[in-house]
Amino acid sequence: MIDITGRVQSVWRRNWDAFLRTYRVNFIPPFVEPVLYLLALGFGLGTYIEAVDGIPYPVFIAPALVSISVMYSSFFECTYSSFVRMYYQKTFDAIIATPVSIDEVIAGEMLWGATRGMIYATLMLPVLLLFGVVTMPSSLLLIPFAYLAGLLFAGIGMCFTAITPSIDALNYPAFLFITPMFLFSGTFFPLDLLPQPIQYFALAALPLTHVVSINRAITLSAFSPANLFSLAWIAVATVFFFVLAIRLMRRRLIA
Amino acid sequence: MKMIQCVSPKTGGTLEVLDMDVDTHQREIKGRLGVVPQENNLDPDFSAYRNLLIYARYFGIPRREAEQRAEELLAFMQLEEKRDVLIDKLSGGMKRRLIIARALINAPELLILDEPTIGLDPQARHLIWEKLRSLQAGGNTLVLTTHYLDEAERLCDRLVIMDHGKILVEGAPADLIREHAGSDVVEVERTPEAIARLTGLGVTYDVAGDALQVFTNRPHDVARELFEVCRHEAVTVRPATLEDVFLRLTGRRLRE
Known part of the structure; x- marks a missing residue:
């Protein structure tokens, strides 16, 4: 049984307040990242690429940039940042001495991780609009979907945080899981260029694949039944990792 | 806790x-x-x-x-x-x-x-x-x-002394001191003369490093006896404290 009440929002609010206190530095990545990637890859490298499946290259990578940003912000929020709060700052210990339960602390952290992903997607949208690489109004859907995708990566991240022996060991999932996903999830080239077995692997085990495919449908305003499969995959995985993270964290924190 | x-x-x-x-x-x-x-x-x-x-x-x-x-x-x-x-x-x-x-x-x-x-x-x-x-x-x-x-x-107001998860004693600090250490402590350099005199008097003492400690309600009498065989500076009389109670109850061995 998972014990979550409205008190979860007090944990979320703590992180939101901390985020606002340092908002200047927090607001830089979502503005700078898409500009750098679009200039370097979209319009630099992209001049050698006429079109991908009939889509101009900058338009092809734009939804991937949003997906990657959501993945990074949520995953890293619930790995390194949560670990610092849990292990070094003892913030979780301080909170569970109050009527807030451990489950609520962990859930609040993950909901915050998802929120951070959504904030980043929201801030990126005007930049992408400025470059003319996304279509409106369907692209507004990037924002709510970023919350769901963010919750998925937050949950995965929190599972690693729950089992990691030290902050250094978090580099393993960062390099062995996140970085390959960044490259091989249909982000900068279509998935079907990869050998068949790797394609299947990406669809089965790399969540970013599904996130990119949905975001691409959103920015191109071109939806297909395959998107429903991706959405279902994400929904199931999100619930699974959300619950698993809470269970693993309980085991870690209740000694 | x-x-x-x-x-x-x-x-x-x-x-x-x-x-x-x-x-x-x-x-x-x-x-x-x-x-x-x-x-x-x-x-x-x-x-x-x-x-x-x-x-x-x-x-x-x-x-x-x-x-x-x-x-x-x-x-x-x-x-x-x-x-x-x-x-x-x-x-x-x-x-x-x-x-x-x-x-x-x-x-x-x-x-x-x-x-x-x-x-x-x-x-x-x-x-x-x-x-x-x-x-x-x-x-x-x-x-x-x-x-x-x-x-x-x-x-x-109320105190519990615990050791290895077991309650040893419980009570008000002043009562515990009176009960387990007496009102005062006479401390004296650990010399053969002092040991001989205390043994002669039939007074029990604790060994604490290079000192002897006598827990007593009659500190003046004990001190007077010791002054006869020891240097003046070597004898100290002080009120008993909780620390004395604690050390008496839990022993002086280091606990890791």
Whole structure:
């Protein structure tokens, strides 16, 4: 049984307040990242690429940039940042001495991780609009979907945080899981260029694949039944990792 | 302590806090407790004042009320000047005082303190003692653990000495001292003459390093006898303390 009440929002609010206190530095990545990637890859490298499946290259990578940003912000929020709060700052210990339960602390952290992903997607949208690489109004859907995708990566991240022996060991999932996903999830080239077995692997085990495919449908305003499969995959995985993270964290924190 | 705070699961037996079972009423109990942990776990992302406000939110205290209480508690713990200072910029003593203020944010019925003055300089310790005593005077119940026996002697109405998880004795500090150490202690250099004289008198003594300790209610008589065989400076008479009781009960061997 998972014990979550409205008190979860007090944990979320703590992180939101901390985020606002340092908002200047927090607001830089979502503005700078898409500009750098679009200039370097979209319009630099992209001049050698006429079109991908009939889509101009900058338009092809734009939804991937949003997906990657959501993945990074949520995953890293619930790995390194949560670990610092849990292990070094003892913030979780301080909170569970109050009527807030451990489950609520962990859930609040993950909901915050998802929120951070959504904030980043929201801030990126005007930049992408400025470059003319996304279509409106369907692209507004990037924002709510970023919350769901963010919750998925937050949950995965929190599972690693729950089992990691030290902050250094978090580099393993960062390099062995996140970085390959960044490259091989249909982000900068279509998935079907990869050998068949790797394609299947990406669809089965790399969540970013599904996130990119949905975001691409959103920015191109071109939806297909395959998107429903991706959405279902994400929904199931999100619930699974959300619950698993809470269970693993309980085991870690209740000694 | 962790079990009382409903943070760790109970290992056995029954445990009730404020007449509620710790297994079934965790939130209710935690809402009425104030906890001062041994480790500083203030939130380094925020100022002293914001720390109190954010902590109040975990208890579901309305904002207006929380603001008022936070200001009162900063004043009570003499931290008004540090209101808007980040935690990293506070001294050890200020951090402890802020943690106590934080533990009081929900006006707890029971305040639990784990080594409240550990690692503090004498001025900081005395200020904290003063505040804790004024809380006691206001009718609050404090449960505190400490390795500083002078602290226990000063603050506690009722005291339990534990060793390896077992309760050895229980009572008011003054009673425990009278019962287990006598009123006074005569300390003397460990010389053959002193040992001979004490043995001759039939007085029992403890060996503490290079000194002998006699626990007695008649310190003058013992001291007079010892002055005859020892150097003047080698004999000290002092009132017995809780530390004497503790060492007598738990032995002098180092505990790891």
